[in-house]
Amino acid sequence: DQQVKQNSPSLSVQEGRISILNCDYTNSMFDYFLWYKKYPAEGPTFLISISSIKDKNEDGRFTVFLNKSAKHLSLHIVPSQPGDSAVYFCAASARYKLSFGAGTTVTVRA
Amino acid sequence: NAGVTQTPKFQVLKTGQSMTLQCAQDMNHNSMYWYRQDPGMGLRLIYYSASEGTTDKGEVPNGYNVSRLNKREFSLRLESAAPSQTSVYFCASSLATGQGGYTFGSGTRLTVV
Numbered sequence: 606d607q608q609v610k611q612n613s614p615s616l617s618v619q620e621g622r623i624s625i626l627n628c629d630y631t632n633s634m635f636d637y638f639l640w641y642k643k644y645p646a647e648g649p650t651f652l653i654s655i656s657s658i659k660d661k662n663e664d665g666r667f668t669v670f671l672n673k674s675a676k677h678l679s680l681h682i683v684p685s686q687p688g689d690s691a692v693y694f695c696a697a698s699a700r701y702k703l704s705f706g707a708g709t710t711v712t713v714r715a
Numbered sequence: 716n717a718g719v720t721q722t723p724k725f726q727v728l729k730t731g732q733s734m735t736l737q738c739a740q741d742m743n744h745n746s747m748y749w750y751r752q753d754p755g756m757g758l759r760l761i762y763y764s765a766s767e768g769t770t771d772k773g774e775v776p777n778g779y780n781v782s783r784l785n786k787r788e789f790s791l792r793l794e795s796a797a798p799s800q801t802s803v804y805f806c807a808s809s810l811a812t813g814q815g816g817y818t819f820g821s822g823t824r825l826t827v828v
Contacts (some may be wrong), residue, residue, distance in 0.1 A: 607756075607757070608823040609757070611757075614755075619772055639816065641817075641819075646821070646822075647821050647822075648719070648805050648807075648819030648820050648821045648822055649758070649805070649817075649819045650819070651816030651817065651818070655814065694757060694758065697776075702760055702763070702773065703748075703760070703817065704752075704760075704774075705757040705759070706757050707755050707757040709757060
């Protein structure tokens with residue numbers, strides 16, 4: 606029973622345009638949400654997070670939006686760069702466990 | 716380079732063999748975790764240790780055991796490997812359990828034949 610879902614396994618975007626990654630969750634007890642980025646043969650690295658008491662958090666080119674009523678969060682990358690090509694995992698935290706989505710592979714085209 | 720170190724990076728086992736995956740962190744983190752990554756499944760928590768001296772089961776603990784040897788080290792043991800345990804295993808650590816950015820190791824790719 607996957608509580609965090611990323612329904613788009615892949616996303617292709619042109620360099621300089623916006624990348625929008627989506628994530629849905631089912632557990633209303635989740636109170637902290639994170640995005641991780643993963644390159645091949647490396648471990649995931651923390652990208653950006655948001656607490657459930659906020660609806661937006663920005664860090665440079667990365668912005669995460671949280672819609673609690675819809676149990677939905679999204680990650681916006683503007684502008685997309687070739688180095689952004691990676692797998693992005695959405696994650697959500699409740700008490701002692703961090704649950705991950707299946708990941709979205711982003712490819713930035715020149 | 717500070718962070719989480721996992722050994723080995725690659726391993727091939729025969730069905731029924733045992734092995735231990737090692738993990739060490741040098742960030743003085745309290746909590747440590749073992750995840751497995753399978754295609755289309757994301758990362759699933761096997762076991763975690765909220766603090767030195769404690770361990771708890773995650774989503775998929777069957778077939779595994781863990782030891783929190785000290786604050787730095789958290790090992791994962793497969794007593795009798797099965798082909799279903801073919802996966803990429805990641806160790807992670809964090810200052811506190813369940814929140815904040817976890818720091819992951821680079822992974823161990825395990826194949827059970």
